[in-house]
Amino acid sequence: MSEIKYPAGVRPFAENTRKSASNKKKYTPKIAAGNRGMDFEAGINETNAYYAEKGLCCITKRPTPINVVKVDYSKGATITQAYFETQSTTDYNGVYQGHYIDFEAKSSHSKTAFPLSNIPLQQIEHLERVIAHGGIAFFLLHMVQHHEVFLLTAEFVIRFYREHPRASIPYADIKEHGYLVPEGFRPRYDYLPVLEAVFLK
């Protein structure tokens, strides 16, 4: 794989991260940031349901890990105390034509970059293991302000992460090294032909 090149004038480090933080303030979201992430997730879930229906692949979302502390059995097993845990793997995995598929969906609300602070180290390590065992690993990245979704290979993101932890991947790099995923009505984010072209041809 070729080395990552930074277009002239683009500094992928802390400067950009700070800029993206101030962007977030300037573009006051009309819906909560969490919900916007949920919309992207919902779109991917719809896409996977569509693919399953058409018999194209079997890719599912891993449930959010929750640490259950108290369960009230007098109310038919109601969980009354529990905490969200960090996903130590990725959000999605499954099988396509016998191949193991593993990916993470992320949204960036910055216009200029994808801040890697969004990715826990555990996730990077998980993706490294997936690649080592011959799986197909990638990110689906929603650049919210550009209304674009990119497939970034996990290899690309991992290398960037390992070289510049806590940095941000500049938008120019995303456009250069990522693959645009067509958006539509059904499927919402048609990433399967992109995956096919990037990893299997």
Add this chain to the structure above:
Amino acid sequence: MSEIKYPAGVRPFAENTRKSASNKKKYTPKIAAGNRGMDFEAGINETNAYYAEKGLCCITKRPTPINVVKVDYSKGATITQAYFETQSTTDYNGVYQGHYIDFEAKSSHSKTAFPLSNIPLQQIEHLERVIAHGGIAFFLLHMVQHHEVFLLTAEFVIRFYREHPRASIPYADIKEHGYLVPEGFRPRYDYLPVLEAVFLK
């Protein structure tokens, strides 16, 4: 695949299911049935951790799906009302030498059979999809009273299920069509060489 043969005298239907129910009463468990299932699960988790450490495969447990109804943010995001949901897929999946692996772990406390009432239809349908897409799918079945763990191919279990829904797979059939998984200290349940022999040789 050859047809399932019932050894003379073995009736895999309701009779056996009832027998297993009465067995449960006779052999009063010293620890709760739920916990015994957890012990098996814990052993598989240990096995997967061992495999990951040795770089042999990357197979993880899917978190239990939980429907979160109320979260108290005043206490640092404490979930105060939630409900367990049925797993619509299986408990475990991952990648081994590029192959997609998907399996479910079950315990049977009956001496004579594995009651299929333990398996929700959704799980059967999920495994059918996995097979259709070229994945490797199976059950790890703990026959608690025999202190034995078997790998049963999903194909075998699905066929039995489709022919005799709500029945039980007799122990004799499990022994004939299943593959014994060696138990040890580390790894606890060494299923990977069995998987290799059954599916990849």
